[in-house]
Amino acid sequence: LLCAIGMEPPINAHADAIRDEKLKVLRSLKPWTTESLSSDVVRGQYAAGMSMGTPVPGYREEKGVDPHSNTETFVALRTEIANWRWAGVPFYIRTGKRLAGRDARIVVNFRPTPHAIFRSGANAGNQLVINLQPKDGLELHLLAQGQDMRGAKASNALAPVQLDLDFAKRFGSERVGAYERLLLDVIDGRLNLFVRSDEQEEAWRWVEPLIKHWAGDPQGPRLYACGTWGPSASSAMIARDGFCWDEEN
Template sequence: MSFDLVFFGGTGDLTWRKLMPALFQAWRHGKLPAGGRILAVARDQRDDASYRDWLKDRLQAADTAKRPTDEEFEQFSQLVHYRPMDLSKPDDYQRLKRWLDERNADTAVIYLATSPHLFPVICTQLGAAGLNHDRVRVVLEKPLGHDLASAQEINRVVRSVFSERQAFRIDHYLGKPSVQNLMALRFGNVLFEPLWRRESIANIQITLAESLGVGTRGDFYDRTGALRDMIQNHALQLLTMVAMEPPSSADADAIRDEKLKVLRSLKPFDAVSVARDVVRGQYRAGTVEGQPVKGYLEEDKVPAGSATETFVALRCEVQNWRWAGVPFYLRTGKRLASRHAEIVVNFRPTPHSIFPGAARPNKLVIKLQPEDGLELHLLAAKGSVGSTDASGAEKLSPVSLDLDFDKAFPTDRVGAYERMLLDALAGRLNLFVRSDEQEQAWRWVEPILEAWQQDPHGVRTYTAGTWGPPAASALVARDGFTWPEEA
C-alpha cells in the first residue's frame, strides 16, 4: 500500500516528541507499509535536508533503546520531506495538492498536529483544494475544542468537508496495549463477564497521575486545565471501555455505539453535585523524587493569581441496570507522588467470611503506565504452622497474579501513537472517537466548567509530590472506600 502522511505542525512539540518517534519505531519494526512518504509542513523556511538535520537532533532526546543509529536515521529520513506552508493561503494548499498528485498514492493521511482553533480553516482549505476525495483521511489531535460549542463548530466544519469515516479523532490512550487487553479481558474471555456488574463490583477507580509539572507549556495549560486536558477525553474514554455493554461485533461503529450509550447514561452534574462530588486542586512548591520543584503559580508563562486546576478528582455514576449504585472515581493531576495510570476494579467482599481477619476484598488492577499489565489481587491460605487462629480457622494473606504484557509478549509490541498511526494508514476506526461521543463528553463536563466559573476561588492547593488535596481522599472515604495508595 503506497501512502502519503502529512503533518500540519511539522515543527511542533507533538510531531517531534511523539509522532516522528512513533513512525520511526514502526519503520524499525517493519510495520510501516512500503511505498510511503512523510511530509512535514510548517511556516519555517526549510528544505528536506535542513528539516532532516533538525529532526535528527531532536530524536536524540528519545530513550536510548528507541534512539535511531546514524545508519537507521539515514535510511528512515529518506521517507521524510518538508514544505513551508502558510495555513491561511489557498495557493499553498494547491502546492500541497500538486505534491500529493505526483504519484497519486493509495492513501493520503493528513494529521492536524496544530492548535484546535486552526482545524476549521485547515479543513475548509483542504476541501477547497480538492484534498477531501475518498483516498484522503484527516486525523484530529485532541483537545477538540474548548467547550461544547467550539467542539460542535469544529465538527460541523469537518463534516462539511469530510465524511465521518474519513475523520479520525485521536485519543492515544485508546492505543495503549493495556486498553486493548481490557477489551480482550472482557469480551474474549468468559471469566469476568458474570462478575462485571453492580452485584459483584463495589467501585471502579481510574487514575491518570503525572509527576511532571507544566514545564514550558504554562500558557497553553493555563487556558486548558486538568478537566479539559485529561478528564473530558482520556479518563472518560477509559470509563466507557470499562462500563460498555458487549458490542455486537468488532466493527468500529458497533463499539462506538456502546461507548456512546455509556456517556449518555452518566448521571448529569448540577451546581449542587459539582460542589459535593468534584474536587479541583493546584500544586504548590514541594518535592518530587527528592528534588525541590516550583509551585504552579511560579511556573513560566503562568499568569499571576491563576485559578486554573492542575488536579481533578470526581465521583460519578452510570445510570443503567449493569452499574446502578456503583461509584466511578476519576482522578488526574500534575506534580503528584508518581507517574502512573491505572484502572482499579474493586470487588465486593464475600457475603459471609469464615476466615478471621479476611476483610480485604479482591481487586483487578489494569496498569496502563509506566508498566503495562494486569494484577488480580486475591486472598490465600499460607498453610503453615501458626497460620490458624485459636479455633483452627486458616488466616488468609493477600496474594496477586501478575501479568506483565512486555514479558508475556516480548516481541510485536507497539506504542500507543505507533498503533494509532498504523491504524489511520490502514483506515481502521475502532480506536478513534466519533463526533457524537466527543460532543457528549463535552456536554457532560460543561456543568462542571460552568459551576467553576461561578466560583473561581474554589480551587484547593496541594503540595507537589503528594496525591492531591485532602478533599480527594474525603471524596472516596465518604462512601467507605480509599484510593489505592491509602489502602
C-alpha cells in the same frame, strides 16, 4: 477509560459497534446537580514542593503563568452510570500534574462476598488492577487459603495473593508502542481506538456543567504540594463511601 470499563459487550468487533456502546455509557452518566458539583468534585492546583528530590515551583510561579491563575492542575470526581448494570456503583476518576508518581491505572474493586465461610484478616473483596503507565499489565488481588511445604492447607484462614501479568515480559518481542499502534491503525483504517464526533459531543455535554460551576466559584482550586497525591479533600470525598485511593490502601 470510564467508557471502556462501563460499556456492554459490542455485537461485533467493528469500530461503530464498539463506539455505539461507549456512547451509551456517556449518555447514561448521572447528571450533575448543584449539590453533587460541590460534594463530588475536587479540583486542585499544585503549589511549590519536591519532585524526584528536587525543589520545584508552584503552578503560579511557573514561567509564563499568570500569578493569579485559577487554572486547575488536578481533578478528582465521583460519578455513576445510571443503568441497570451499574446503578448505585460509584466510579472515581482522578488525574493531575506534579503528583507523587506518573502512574495510570484502572482499579476495579469487586463486592465482598455476603457471607464469609473462611476466616480472613482482610475485610475486602477481590481487586483487578489494569496498569497502563509506566508499565502495562494486569494484576489480580485475591484472598486464598495458605499451604504448607507439602501442599496441604495450613489453615482455614485466608491471606492476600497476587497474580501479576507484565505485558512487556510476556509479549515483549511482539508488541509496538502506543503511538505506533495508533499510526498503524490510521494507515490500516481501523477506527476502534478513535473517538467519534457524537462521543465528543456527549462528553462535552457532561463536562460543561463542571466548567460553568468552576467559572463562578470564588474559592478557586485547592492547593496541594508538588510530589503529593493531590488535595486532602479528594481523600475525604472517596472516604465518604468507605473507600480510599489505591496508594492509601
